[in-house]
Amino acid sequence: MSEILIEGRNLTKEFTAGRKKKVHAVTDVSLQILQGETLGLVGESGCGKSTLGRLLIRLLKPDSGRLLVHGEDVTDLSDKEFGKYRRQLQLIFQDPYASLDPRLCVRDLIAEPLKTWHVCRTKEELTQRVLEKMEEVGVPGEYLYRYPHQFSGGQRQRIGIARALAAQPELIVCDEPVSALDVPVQNQILNLLNQLQESKGLTYLFISHDLSVVRHISDRVCVMFLGTICEIGKTQEVFQNPMHPYTRFLMNAILPPDPHRRNDQAELLSGEIPSAVNPPSGCRFHTRCPYADERCRREMPALQDAGDGHQAACHHTMN
Amino acid sequence: MFQSRAQKFARRYEKPNPDSRDRSEELKREIGEEETFFSLMRRMAHENKLAVFSAIVILLFILGAVFAPFLTRYSYHDMDLLNRLSAPSAEHLFGTDEAGRDIFTRLLYGSRVSLLTGVVPTILSMLGGAVLGVISGYHGGWADALIMRLADIMLAFPSMLLAMVIMYMLGGGLINVFLTLALVNWASVARIVRSEVLALKETEYVEAARVIGVPERTIMFRHLLPNCLPTMIVLFTLNVPSAILTESSLSFLGLGIQEPRSSWGLMVNAGRQFLYNAPWLSLVPSIAIMLIVLAFNFLGDGLRDVLDPYQKR
């Protein structure tokens, strides 16, 4: 069993939206990320997956709950004390158009983490390191002094990855890094991420709404619904043997690129996602769940282990 | 940031390569030409001829103000009582005023005042406003509340009336005009910069810098301020003409520049009583004001077209 890199215990985060309104983004979530694995985090928009990702690298501070890095509690450290962990925990953004400062050229963008952590002594060394990073992610060195808006989406995402790599991280949280890209380009980026993981022993938390992408890249998958975890387990297990009804519905909604496998008959979810401002009582999924009963309306189910780390939070666990 | 560092880099790192020219052509095709400050200006010059023309007009006014003594044989305070209120002629290009002073000469010297009152208070108010706006937007909390309430109060006064009261408090004169205009204008600058900073603070690239661990102060100077710059430049070209207009209005009311100094607004005011028999007295300086203001406005428009970050995508 590999070591636990990051552990979140009972993390809760709420945002205020206007007067007296609170968005319950993440509610009482406990999660472990193991050294060297890729943990996929799936869910629909507004389910709190991005917030959870940011909580786990302490880009946001939780309202309650603890965060442990390598077993050390870092929840209450000051920003300065947290500094040494900062560079180990990096983030890649969804929108490669918005996450690169339009006024900095590629060299300055990639050099920023190197400068911040005083890795290089001379300017020449700095440029040399930047060129190395560019080569690692497959951006030609001639583009050193070009500005972000001159690049295509895929190349920008590569620059974003190079920036994250320059900090020499242990964990990279990938927040929907490929959902803005076309499929062939998306595949290039996924290949790059896989290859970097192998060569550098990185750990990924891969956030996405696209189940096929998550299935391809993850070792374990965690399914979220409205701020809570429904199901977590090894990718194969979860995809072949979903235990939570919501996971099943997600699987049914997959559209394979093959006209012979149309999902005309599969049972689909009806209704809309409830609002995170007034989440339903009890199990958050009960308003849309065909199996819901009185207990589901009353009581929020806890995660239950069905062996081999495969857990689901449902009173009526499937199978 | 705008200098062509690519060329420097090319000299230092690129090994001589037989098909390097092909490669650069290919690069250009793939991601477009390198964008520098000068290429931006060239684009503006290409797309907006009016802006170029305006820049030339402004340059001419500046030259006129600087070299005023060499451009005219008269001095701005010499009176020629035999030649009062004479119409424009070869002798006196724009005629003479009620004391027989040459209007062209007074116009040249007056442009010094107008250009200075356009630029100096605008720089003052923009520096002050930008600093307060950045503090307000970035710091938030009580500083934000204090600065913004103060700005609310300043903005509630009609600017002309506020300027009149401050001029009354300080007394006339060039320096006091500078101070007054700066005091009147800082609030709107602070508000705009604040909202800009608030918007920029939420951008992903600022969050991205935070992930890397860049200190807050560095984020402010490396990411926030440079991205405010286009807005500031456009704001500058808008505030300069408005300052010129306010100064001329103040002087027109007799509250700004005092005799015997010459200022365009003052000349208009002096000429007003002769409007019906010697209209050039007030019309010539009026037109001068209009021209310089128009030129700044056109230039501002041109700059906004190329600098506006929202139009880029």
Next chain:
Amino acid sequence: MSGKTLEIRHLNTSFFTQKGEVGAAKDICLEVRPGQIVGIVGESGCGKSVTARSVMGLVKYPGRVVSGEILLNGTRITGISKKEACSLRGSEVSMIFQEPMTSLNPVIKVGRQVEEVLLIHKKITKKEAKKEAAKILEAVGISDVASRMECYPHQLSGGLRQRVMIAMAMICSPSLLIADEPTTALDVTVEAQILRLMKKLCEAGTSILLISHNLGVIAQVCDYVYVMYAGRIVEQGETFTLFDHPAHPYTRGLLGAAKSLRSDAGLLKTIPGVVPNLLHLPAGCSFSPRCDSCMDLCRSEMPDMLPAGEKGHLTRCWRS
């Protein structure tokens, strides 16, 4: 009636930018038959949206249809007056867009936005229009219609808004519905619902032109597929034929990329190189620089649509 809901003949649409004319859609020939769902698939910037907008007469400035003919139910709709075009839009052919979040007017209640279509095209009273609107909103699967009609768009979720858009498009029962990436901005579970709804509409007699970058969406619902690359159609065929035997190397690349994601292969398939800039297209076949079976002929001459095996399966490739 020629038996074709929509026929596009040699359509060319260009954008006139400062850097020169950019041909966004070139020599497009396309047909939609009654009761069919026809898909156009391609990567972003390949000209699929521009083609759809050309049909609606909604190409954005500085773009314009340069040449070609568009026939709706056998009647020419290119070159007709603005007034005639308006009377067709919304009643004979209608369109839904990618972003349900921004496609509804934020300051008008959704009920009124749906009624508006009827009031434009039919001589009926407001009361009747309201009744009709409620009926169609219910038909597209919106519950609690009466109160939802009094909502402003920002009060509805993305899925609901897209349903409202569909209701608006369907209320005059047009013969053709153009859907430009209708599910791209939606969540997966909602996406499946909307696709199922569109299939139902098609069974009820409306032909659909569906534009998507997602091969999954296309495979699920389309009868016939066009593949576009760099402004041109590069392959067309029945869905099953095209997915089973892709003839153009680009289609093969695209399909391979999408399918490899579902397989357990370690390395995902991609297409080498990048999509060319429309201003600087390579000579000959636009795909030639990225093609693994490129010949000399491909670099010098653009092929026509050539037959590839089965009937109705055409491809723009010299190798077919």
Next chain:
Amino acid sequence: MLHNALQRLLQSILVLLGCALMIFIMLRIIPGNPIAVLMGEHADTAVIERMTAELGLDQPVLIQFFRYIGGALRGDFGTSYSLGKPVSALIASAFVNTLILALMAALFAWVLGVISGIIAAVKKNSILDHLFMGASLLGVSMPVFMTAMLLQYFLSFRLKWFPIAGTDSLAGFLLPAVALGWNSAGSVARLVRSTLLEILEEDYIDTARAKGRGQLGVLVLHALRNAMLPVITMMAIQLSGLLSGAVITETIFAINGIGRLAVQAISARDIPLLQGTVLFSAAIVIIGNFIADSLYNVLDPRIRRRG
């Protein structure tokens, strides 16, 4: 919604109080006793002292301020030194003239500005667009006194169509209103054009077109209502600009309005009158802002619900 309005009202009152305090402090830090300045060099010191005490000018500034506010609440803004009448009465009579002038100018500016802005936006890049935008930039660039004097010289003096000055009839207000509104018309036109152009790019405009709405229908029913939102905010700013311009226009056309009263107060060193006029103008701007904010909230459902 109501709660929101009350909160804004309270904020407006606080800003007004802040304005009063600021103007009070500014006019009190001028060196020298205002009474002494007023009465000239030869006045009797005893008289000066007595008057100073009578007017409460020997008290600390804050005490004076609270007295002033107390009086203001009862409608008493003090007595003008130079004219010997209550400031409130002077302002009341002047306000009517300024109101007529500002309303007419605003009407002129808005009708001209909005129409030419719409035409310029719809016919983007046409000759008409360039013409209107050139004219509006000219309008923005012309000093108010220049427009006023040009109108006065040509239309009143040369052509004798209008009275040169004075407000005996409504016609007397016409030229000053045009002179005052000309400037605002330019900025209104530019704003209307740019907002409309932005909105015509929105997705919901495409939707409206796809419904079969013609050009006019799209413009009137879908674009204009959204375009009016920023324009309303502009209105409040324009109000402040109009009051500023009124100072000049009223001086040139000899209209007894607030602006001219302020100029007179300055030249007569009449502090209560100056204080009153400036504060009154600020109050009008604050009320205008309050109305604009409220209107914005009513027109934009997105804000309405959030409140």
